[in-house]
Amino acid sequence: MPFDLTGKTALVTGASSGLGRHFANVLARSGCAVAIAGRRRERLEGLQRDLEALGARCVPVTLDVTVASTLAKAVDEAEARVGPIHILVNNAGMNIQGRAIDMDPSGLDQILDTNLRAPFLLATEIARRMISRGEGGRIINVASIGAFRVLAGLSAYCMSKAGVAMMTQCLAREWARYGINVNAICPGYIATELNQDWFESEAGKAQIKGFPRRQLMREQDLDEVLLLLASDSSAAVTGALFSVDDGQSL
Ligand code: NAI
Numbered sequence: 001m002p003f004d005l006t007g008k009t010a011l012v013t014g015a016s017s018g019l020g021r022h023f024a025n026v027l028a029r030s031g032c033a034v035a036i037a038g039r040r041r042e043r044l045e046g047l048q049r050d051l052e053a054l055g056a057r058c059v060p061v062t063l064d065v066t067v068a069s070t071l072a073k074a075v076d077e078a079e080a081r082v083g084p085i086h087i088l089v090n091n092a093g094m095n096i097q098g099r100a101i102d103m104d105p106s107g108l109d110q111i112l113d114t115n116l117r118a119p120f121l122l123a124t125e126i127a128r129r130m131i132s133r134g135e136g137g138r139i140i141n142v143a144s145i146g147a148f149r150v151l152a153g154l155s156a157y158c159m160s161k162a163g164v165a166m167m168t169q170c171l172a173r174e175w176a177r178y179g180i181n182v183n184a185i186c187p188g189y190i191a192t193e194l195n196q197d198w199f200e201s202e203a204g205k206a207q208i209k210g211f212p213r214r215q216l217m218r219e220q221d222l223d224e225v226l227l228l229l230a231s232d233s234s235a236a237v238t239g240a241l242f243s244v245d246d247g248q249s250l
Contacts, residue, residue, distance in 0.1 A: 009034075009082050009084060010024075011089070012036055020092065022222075026227065033082040034057070035079075041060065045060055048060050066114055071122055071125050084135075086137050088137070091142045107156070116163040116164060119167065138180070140185060142164075143165050143241065144186055147165040148165070176239075181229070183242065185226065190216055190217045190219055211246070217246045217248075
């Protein structure tokens with residue numbers, strides 16, 4: 001691993017699958033202690049066993065990020081078990097595919113609550129603690145290429161991710177003086193539970209053929225950017241929106 005995070009502590013949301021699970025693994029392999037947050041306790045405990053087998057310190061934290069009243073308690077629990085959080089990875093996210101005219105208010109609320117409101121509330125919860133400790137920190141938001149361009153059938157998702165991109169810049173500006181760096185990774189398409197059904201469909205396969213490299217990305221394509229943003233090497237990088245999309249947006 002190109003970056004050494006020994007002595008650092010991270011909280012990763014949505015860690016029971018996909019990118020969140022992968023990010024927790026990458027951070028742990030770089031020496032970071034990791035609090036893995038999500039709703040599916042059994043999966044978190046399975047990941048905990050895997051990471052502990054690597055010699056990492058790891059604690060599962062059961063958390064639904066949309067329940068605002070539980071966020072502080074979850075961070076308390078994580079910090080009590082692995083120590084003060086230096087790195088937050090706001091990864092939990094969801095989508096509902098379909099036409100905007102078919103979206104009902106509860107679906108819209110669910111997307112915005114999960115993808116935009118929760119990362120804001122968690123970032124502010126963690127930042128207050130970082131500010132009071134005076135040691136700075138790193139907040140990494142997982143946005144999407146949908147923050148910058150229309151992904152057909154994913155209007156509310158793109159709206160939420162565009163919000164995450166602007167939130168990243170607003171918080172980076174506000175917290176720069178405290179040494180808290182806030183950045184976003186904006187990935188292209190990677191096969192996960194979020195989009196598995198779509199990319200197994202004929203229309204999804206046709207979409208892949210339209211990408212410049214005719215392929216989906218791999219989870220590991222994000223590793224170096226994640227580690228750079230988590231590490232002390234990115235001291236002067238804040239408010240940046242990193243598209244890592246294998247050219248899919250071109
Ligand atoms: P995923 O579905 O495997 O992971 C999302 C995780 O968030 C799941 O573990 C899910 O249970 C969790 N989650 C959803 N709502 C939650 C809630 N209320 N409380 C706690 N956890 C919750 O999908 P994937 O792809 O790993 O997604 C991770 C992030 O990456 C998301 O923010 C997604 O928007 C983003 N992303 C994914 C891309 C892809 O192609 N897979 C591309 C660009 C961004």
